[in-house]
Amino acid sequence: MTATQTDISTGEVAAEQRVTEEELARRARQKELTSRWFWRILSYVVVLAVWEFALLDIFSWLRGNPLDPKLLPGPSEVLATFGEIWGEGTMPAAFQATLTRIAVGFGLSFLIGAMVGILMQSKWFEGFFKDAVLISLSAPGLIWVLITAIIFGNRPIGPTIAIILTTFALVTVNVSEGIRALPKDLLDMAKSFKVSLYKRNRQIVIPHLAPYLFTGLRFGFSIAWKVTVLTEVFSSSEGIGFEMRISAVLFDMSEFLTWILAFFFFALFLEKVVLEAIERRYFRWRQAVVAS
Amino acid sequence: MADIKIKNLHKEFGTGDDKVVALEDVNLDISGHSFVSIVGPSGCGKSTLLNILTGIETPTSGTVDITSDGRVAAPGYVFQAARLLPWRTVTDNLLFVQEDRSSETKQRCQRYLEMVQLGDKGDKFPGELSGGMQQRVGIARAFCIEPDVLFMDEPFSHLDAITARALRRELHHMWAETKKMVVFVTHDVGEAVELSNRILVFAKGGRLTDDIGVELPFPRDPSDDEVAVAKAHVLRKFEELDLLAS
Amino acid sequence: MTTTETPRRNDVSASTAMSSAPNPLAVAVRIVKSPHFARLLFPVFLFAVWHITLAAVEQVWPFAVDVLPTPGEVGAFMWDEFITDTLARKNLYETFYISLRRLMSGFAIAMVLGTALGLAMGLSRATNAFCHDWTMAILAMPALAWALFNSIIFGFDDRGPILTVILAGIPFVIVNVREGVRNTPRELFDMARSFKVPQSRIIRHVLVPSLLPFMFAAARYCFSIGWKGLVIAEVFGGQDGAGWTIKFWYDAHRAHGVVGYAAFFVIFAILFERLVFEPISRRAFRWRPQLQTEVVEEAFTENQDLQDQERPVR
Ligand SMILES: Nc1ncnc2c1ncn2[C@@H]1O[C@H](COP(=O)(O)OP(=O)(O)O)[C@@H](O)[C@H]1O
Ligand SMILES: [Mg+2]
Numbered sequence: 042m043t044a045t046q047t048d049i050s051t052g053e054v055a056a057e058q059r060v061t062e063e064e065l066a067r068r069a070r071q072k073e074l075t076s077r078w079f080w081r082i083l084s085y086v087v088v089l090a091v092w093e094f095a096l097l098d099i100f101s102w103l104r105g106n107p108l109d110p111k112l113l114p115g116p117s118e119v120l121a122t123f124g125e126i127w128g129e130g131t132m133p134a135a136f137q138a139t140l141t142r143i144a145v146g147f148g149l150s151f152l153i154g155a156m157v158g159i160l161m162q163s164k165w166f167e168g169f170f171k172d173a174v175l176i177s178l179s180a181p182g183l184i185w186v187l188i189t190a191i192i193f194g195n196r197p198i199g200p201t202i203a204i205i206l207t208t209f210a211l212v213t214v215n216v217s218e219g220i221r222a223l224p225k226d227l228l229d230m231a232k233s234f235k236v237s238l239y240k241r242n243r244q245i246v247i248p249h250l251a252p253y254l255f256t257g258l259r260f261g262f263s264i265a266w267k268v269t270v271l272t273e274v275f276s277s278s279e280g281i282g283f284e285m286r287i288s289a290v291l292f293d294m295s296e297f298l299t300w301i302l303a304f305f306f307f308a309l310f311l312e313k314v315v316l317e318a319i320e321r322r323y324f325r326w327r328q329a330v331v332a333s
Numbered sequence: 334m335a336d337i338k339i340k341n342l343h344k345e346f347g348t349g350d351d352k353v354v355a356l357e358d359v360n361l362d363i364s365g366h367s368f369v370s371i372v373g374p375s376g377c378g379k380s381t382l383l384n385i386l387t388g389i390e391t392p393t394s395g396t397v398d399i400t401s402d403g404r405v406a407a408p409g410y411v412f413q414a415a416r417l418l419p420w421r422t423v424t425d426n427l428l429f430v431q432e433d434r435s436s437e438t439k440q441r442c443q444r445y446l447e448m449v450q451l452g453d454k455g456d457k458f459p460g461e462l463s464g465g466m467q468q469r470v471g472i473a474r475a476f477c478i479e480p481d482v483l484f485m486d487e488p489f490s491h492l493d494a495i496t497a498r499a500l501r502r503e504l505h506h507m508w509a510e511t512k513k514m515v516v517f518v519t520h521d522v523g524e525a526v527e528l529s530n531r532i533l534v535f536a537k538g539g540r541l542t543d544d545i546g547v548e549l550p551f552p553r554d555p556s557d558d559e560v561a562v563a564k565a566h567v568l569r570k571f572e573e574l575d576l577l578a579s
Numbered sequence: 580m581t582t583t584e585t586p587r588r589n590d591v592s593a594s595t596a597m598s599s600a601p602n603p604l605a606v607a608v609r610i611v612k613s614p615h616f617a618r619l620l621f622p623v624f625l626f627a628v629w630h631i632t633l634a635a636v637e638q639v640w641p642f643a644v645d646v647l648p649t650p651g652e653v654g655a656f657m658w659d660e661f662i663t664d665t666l667a668r669k670n671l672y673e674t675f676y677i678s679l680r681r682l683m684s685g686f687a688i689a690m691v692l693g694t695a696l697g698l699a700m701g702l703s704r705a706t707n708a709f710c711h712d713w714t715m716a717i718l719a720m721p722a723l724a725w726a727l728f729n730s731i732i733f734g735f736d737d738r739g740p741i742l743t744v745i746l747a748g749i750p751f752v753i754v755n756v757r758e759g760v761r762n763t764p765r766e767l768f769d770m771a772r773s774f775k776v777p778q779s780r781i782i783r784h785v786l787v788p789s790l791l792p793f794m795f796a797a798a799r800y801c802f803s804i805g806w807k808g809l810v811i812a813e814v815f816g817g818q819d820g821a822g823w824t825i826k827f828w829y830d831a832h833r834a835h836g837v838v839g840y841a842a843f844f845v846i847f848a849i850l851f852e853r854l855v856f857e858p859i860s861r862r863a864f865r866w867r868p869q870l871q872t873e874v875v876e877e878a879f880t881e882n883q884d885l886q887d888q889e890r891p892v893r
Binding site: 084292 | 612613620621624644645704709711716721728731738803807815825826829841845
């Protein structure tokens with residue numbers, strides 16, 4: 042009897058302690074979060090202030106002679122220029138041109154990369170494509186841009202090929218990693234339960250590969266938009282890269298910064314908000330694993 | 334009632350220098366409402382035998398027949414690690430191995446989930462469950478296809494002693510209630526003695542060396558004298574085998 | 580017993596058949612099926628495609644391209660460059676020396692600054708909160724933007740390209756070093772402290788070795804991304820260097836020059852990886868049997884992901 046009684050009482054004490062511990066942990070988290078946001082917001086204020094008021098002097102010092110203020114507009118001026126360009130209505134057209142190019146080029150690249158990744162499961166094809174993947178991963182995207190620009194001139198196929206050559210290997214690497222990591226234990230389990238082949242592919246192979254494909258998609262996209270802008274600098278008469286080149290040639294830094302920042306934020310939005318929202322939505326089970 | 338007939342079963346992996354003999358000339362019959370434990374040191378081919386019996390592997394030579402009342406029997410398999418699809422909820426994991434998704438099937442799945450005391454966890458993902466709960470889902474999955482034979486490969490070896498003990502009790506009740514045949518692989522002799530009415534001892538190289546009947550009444554308490562004696566008896570067999578091997 | 584005999588005898592006879600009969604056809608099939616053969620086949624395949632494209636362009640759609648250099652032209656160009664017979668202002672070796680010098684300066688500065696920042700961000704939550712978003716922004720900014728910007732600010736001297744290398748490479752250093760700090764093995768520190776090991780020895784034998792793989796990953800990425808950024812910077816804001824020279828052939832409309840020089844770029848990057856990073860990695864990580872690139876890339880993949888890092892705290 043006494044034994045059980047002490048048991049119960051210690052149990053109660055433990056429970057009480059747990060509650061306070063939980064409460065303490067919650068408060069600590071709250072404090073931590075507040076402090077994080079404080080520093081984060083402070084960083085935005087500081088960086089924008091330095092850019093607006095001090096960056097010109099810093100660069101003048103780095104150069105050794107005073108820098109023309111026109112060459113380094115502050116954030117307020119860039120914002121004003123953004124307003125102007127937006128008013129002219131040229132921005133959506135330029136965005137559309139660039140996005141179309143990315144969609145076509147990267148869409149094809151994704152298909153080709155995935156196909157090569159699947160083929161590379163065979164040792165023979167792995168040997169065959171090994172150097173292609175190595176070259177694509179280690180070569181600067183610039184060279185494909187220049188080569189395709191000189192060969193194809195202004196034809197739209199040039200940028201498409203340049204995008205494919207710079208990004209396909211990222212998809213390939215992720216796909217073949219995914220296939221290599223296929224969960225043999227689950228496939229065996231399904232086999233022992235006599236689950237049909239269709240269902241095995243549909244419920245095991247595809248869900249397993251999806252995150253790998255998605256990683257390939259995200260990495261590929263982050264590289265693809267940069268190469269696309271680069272191709273437009275050399276071989277195009279529309280799009281973000283083209284506008285950037287024009288403003289750089291005219292030494293109009295305010296416009297230059299506006300174009301690049303506008304597209305930068307847009308791409309970041311796609312990468313970090315849209316793609317990650319999709320990821321969270323469809324890969325909820327992965328978070329479950331992370332959380333546990 | 335299910336019947337397992339194994340004749341001259343032989344299994345090897347690899348060729349040439351890499352060749353490994355996993356099972357050598359195994360002959361075995363199991364029938365009726367029996368709970369058969371297979372014990373032996375690791376690497377002696379226990380998992381391979383279950384994989385062959387459930388159709389994951391094919392024998393190198395010899396034959397395996399599993400029938401139930403004259404037709405091919407349906408096996409249910411519980412693995413050492415639960416092997417749940419991490420991207421499907423618990424209920425969907427049970428439905429994954431079913432032939433249809435009718436409401437009747439769903440009800441059956443729910444019933445077995447309740448039997449392993451996870452009736453309220455159907456909407457969770459496996460990653461949100463503890464190891465013991467995951468293993469119970471694995472057990473429910475094997476039961477919910479209403480198999481003729483249940484194969485289990487060291488199902489409790491990853492779990493802590495207390496959880497394992499609770500699950501062993503649950504398993505015994507389910508076996509007694511559903512009257513299924515169970516083939517249970519373990520390297521824990523105590524567990525084998527506690528649960529089974531027949532123990533098969535395998536030795537390195539995949540040879541079946543002993544076939545021991547355990548005729549004690551259930552439920553068996555490990556601290557009981559008779560159970561302890563039976564356990565000592567099987568362990569002695571192990572020691573003899575070791576002597577033979579060295 | 581009988582069942583075990585049969586398969587064994589089969590095996591023996593099969594292996595003797597293999598060794599005793601050097602069937603030339605079988606040998607040929609084995610060679611063709613080997614991955615090494617496939618690897619050698621790839622360049623052959625590439626040249627075949629090149630020739631077929633040339634033929635098709637000449638015959639079928641003469642207007643499909645502006646120019647298509649022949650493999651012969653490119654080969655001749657590369658050979659001329661190799662023996663320093665060039666039309667450009669500086670020969671191949673001078674050019675790559677100039678670029679390598681800039682790359683190394685930028686790389687060294689990026690490593691030092693990045694390591695300092697990464698350590699600070701790994702150790703202090705406030706610093707991390709302050710710098711995190713800006714690191715990610717610099718990481719996501721295309722090198723093209725830095726290159727154009729720096730060329731306008733600094734004109735045509737070394738500083739623009741070097742600053743581009745720094746800006747392109749530094750986020751990778753920061754992120755990897757920070758990850759290294761976060762992954763230091765706490766239990767080993769506790770162990771060392773319990774044995775009263777002096778602080779200096781803990782730093783040397785616990786902290787540094789555990790940071791090293793991350794530093795190495797940082798160096799590798801910083802170098803490779805810095806190189807990609809540098810050539811773009813030299814294209815837009817240089818008077819010499821590898822990027823300037825490929826632009827020179829581009830402006831001169833010499834397609835074989837562009838392709839040939841591009842090949843030098845690739846060779847340079849791969850040689851550097853093979854001759855510098857791989858041997859270092861083999862030496863430095865002997866204690867980790869098969870680490871090398873895999874772990875390094877894993878670290879990179881995780882690091883790139885802003886959201887993943889934030890998740891546990893949120
Ligand atoms: N797929 C396989 N390929 C090669 N060898 C295997 C394979 N599966 C099992 N083996 C070998 O067969 C032997 C028996 O393995 P297993 O049946 O897993 O033993 P256990 O009794 O521990 O479950 C071991 O030596 C193992 O290495
Ligand atoms: Mg096993």
